[in-house]
Amino acid sequence: MSPEFDKRIPAALLILRFFLATFLLQWSIEKLILPDATTRIANNFYGVTLPVKGSHALGIAELIVSLALLVGFYRTISYGLSLLIHTVTVVVSWRQLFDPWGLAKVGNHLWISTWPIWGGFAALFLMREWDTWTLDGWRQTRSGLLPTDQAV
Numbered sequence: 001m002s003p004e005f006d007k008r009i010p011a012a013l014l015i016l017r018f019f020l021a022t023f024l025l026q027w028s029i030e031k032l033i034l035p036d037a038t039t040r041i042a043n044n045f046y047g048v049t050l051p052v053k054g055s056h057a058l059g060i061a062e063l064i065v066s067l068a069l070l071v072g073f074y075r076t077i078s079y080g081l082s083l084l085i086h087t088v089t090v091v092v093s094w095r096q097l098f099d100p101w102g103l104a105k106v107g108n109h110l111w112i113s114t115w116p117i118w119g120g121f122a123a124l125f126l127m128r129e130w131d132t133w134t135l136d137g138w139r140q141t142r143s144g145l146l147p148t149d150q151a152v
Contacts, residue, residue, distance in 0.1 A: 013124065013131035020120050021070035024082055028066045031059030045092050072134020079128050083121040090114045 031038045035055035042050035050058075062085065068078035093111040124131065131137070 009127075009130050010133040010137075013127060014133045016120055016124050017069060017072060017131060017134075020082065020117070020124060021066055023117060024062065024069060024085065025066040028059050028062040031055050031062060035059075072131060072136050075128040075131060075134060075136050079121070079125040083118075083125045086114070086118055086121050090118045 032055075035052040038055035038058070039050045039052065042048045042055075065078055065081045065085065068074060069082045072078075093114050132140075
């Protein structure tokens with residue numbers, strides 16, 4: 001790869017990571033400051049009764065994952081958990097798009113936006129070793145280690 005191309009990959013992944021982390025971060029904060037909304041969502045979409053303390057616990061856990069994603073800390077774990085969190089949303093939202101007979105519901109096109117976001121999370125996870133403008137990448141350069149999986 002040319003040096004110019006090599007610099008564009010980490011830059012592109014930084015942009016992708018920043019916006020995906022921001023997306024996840026806003027849901028984390030909502031769980032903390034609007035726990036009643038979270039309990040309603042849990043009940044209506046997931047069929048789970050969630051106490052307010054449960055909303056706070058989920059919000060804190062998701063906040064930790066979101067911040068780890070934002071700075072690229074423990075990439076495999078944080079990117080994987082972010083993908084898993086959003087995968088649950090995509091799977092649950094599927095029923096918001098279609099009625100029991102498989103026909104598209106009118107007015108629920110907003111849920112289709114979960115699919116390209118899922119694609120972004122999946123792409124970031126698959127390319128995590130190339131995402132070197134991260135806290136993990138900084139730690140590797142300070143210790144003199146090379147990335148564990150050199151892309152070919």
